Amino acid sequence: MIPQSIDATVTMLERAGYLPERGLAATVFFALQLKRPLFLEGMPGTGKTEIAKVLARSLDRELIRLQCFDGMDQSAAVYEWNYQRQMVAIRLAEAAGRAADEAAIDRQIFGRDYLLERPLLRALSPGRGGMPVLLIDEIDRADEPFEAYLLEVLSDFQVSVPELGTIRAPEPPIVVMTSNRTREIHDAIKRRCFYYWVEYPDAQRELAILERRLPDLPARLARDVVGFAQQTRGLDLFKAPGVSETLDWAEALMRLDLLELDVAAISLSLGILLKYQDDVARVRTVGPAGLLEAARERRGDPAAAG
């Protein structure tokens, strides 16, 4: 059920375990109601991909994921003929002596069931519950010719297969595009979409996410984890930890049966929070103890001296 107001969108997402900022919920609402793509840009690990999954779950639609990569072309993204099957069909026809009837063989091997539908084409057909959610993930990894092709598809939601004709979507699918901003996406694509820049959450929101996802997490540990993660984002790291890293780290620390964070635990598990060795080294240089203390002071913790 497509939400009918921004508040309803927030409720729908929260029920599915995603705690959005109001701006993101508003943007999702507009995109759903006005049937335009949603373009999410932001640092890795901020929940851009997650929201597509949550939308598919909440609206009970199929999720079709197109993971972009450099050099991706039509055969990977849209369709490909099942050449092996076509070859086999031709051989069988030859064996059965029907090789002379070219027209019939043509019709057979260029039929819809010999077409391998890739994500973009699959998204044009309605599925369970309605049109699917098409997640075009990390579009900044694809190259410009692909962007141009995508623009065409997103304008009309139709694909032309020369042998078959034009395949049109009865109504537009729900499109979510994500980008890590490693390069600029052409304005022509962004112009068609509702745009949102996904930031790292603030301490309050991150804590709420942690509490929601890991209800068994001790309160003090949760606050320490969030505080420390927020502090590391203030450092000039190559890749600041995202929400998913914070969640993984919190879960790992929970397994250590800790009630609150201490320097030893941090040293052991820093590799879960930070994915680059340079970043780990940097935090070690700065001193995890100092960061932890700063985090505690910031939230006014009386035990900051710890």
Place this chain on the structure above:
Amino acid sequence: MHGRLFANLAAFGRVLRGAGLRIGPGRMDCALSAVALAGIRRKPDFYWALRSALVADPAQVAAFDTAFELVWGRRPHESVDLEVDVWKDDAEAADDRADAGDVPPDALSLAAAADQGDGERDDARRDSPSALDMLRDKHFDRMTADELSAAKRAIEHIAPSLPCYPTRRHRRAPAGTTPDRRRNLQTVARTGSLAKIQYTAPREERPALVLLCDISGSMQVYSRVLLHFVCALSSQHDKAHAFLVGTRLTDVTRTIRRLGPAAAVDRICAETRDFDAGTRLGPALLEFNKSHARRLLSRRAIVVLVTDGLEGASTDVLELELARLARSCGHVMWLNPLLRFEGFEPLAEGIRIMTRHVHSMRGAHSLRCVEDIAHALRLGLAREPRPLRIDARAG
């Protein structure tokens, strides 16, 4: 959508474009649909409706926020009842002047906001009222380069426009009052009866505007600034023309449209060698009347002369040509930077001649003067009786 809200949204789009965001009609359309969905009750929702459609880059957010605050008032995340703000004229929202319904928008604040789009949002708010007021009254020849740039940008935002007048030709108009004889007859001839009567209404046109700018010596500063004014006008109005008067008359209309006003003046100045010979308005007007007046002027056309009137050439020629010019057009407006001096009196012969023949005289030395000019143009100029009463506005 209520007309006022629509107009304010369009103005918001213009401000954003001035700040460097590329907002085309497609994006604006998107934004309007989103606003229709979000409603205007809650400011944060209204803000997100506009932002999700118009901003496509995190670098643009600061400029967007500044523009939003300026046009709609108050910080975007305050949950204040927005209805009061969206119905307000953009002038009232930005600057609480509630006196005249015709008050021109606060161009300077819009341009200043566009300037300071990236960062220092608080500074812009703190500095805006006093700094802008100072700039508005500051004389162009005393401005620094930065201030001049800001003034030029403000002029582009002033959005001068000329009122339309009806012409003799008609166009199809369902809501018109004159029946369209030709079409009605055609319908009867084709179908045998007249099911629906077609109507026409007079076509409307804007009058031509010709700017004649003196670029000799000290006049250059003023001319440069006023050319921006013409630039802004000609972007909406294809009957706006500009000429430069140096040692000869040069038509720069096309050059301005192609290169922009600053480049056009630079180019002309590079070609003109002698500035110290004083203004040679008389011969320039002779040239204009001979070669261009018939093509460009009409009964309602407005000619704007930007000069100090200190004629270096023969005053007889000046008088003759000025009289002819005044007869060929609807209104001759003289923008005289000497009016910045209080107690200005027309003593020089050239100035006396000009006051005898022009229809109105205004100062052109500060931003406030330019705003007044735009305002006057918008209201429409009527022939004023001569002799001219000199209203020395010390702006």
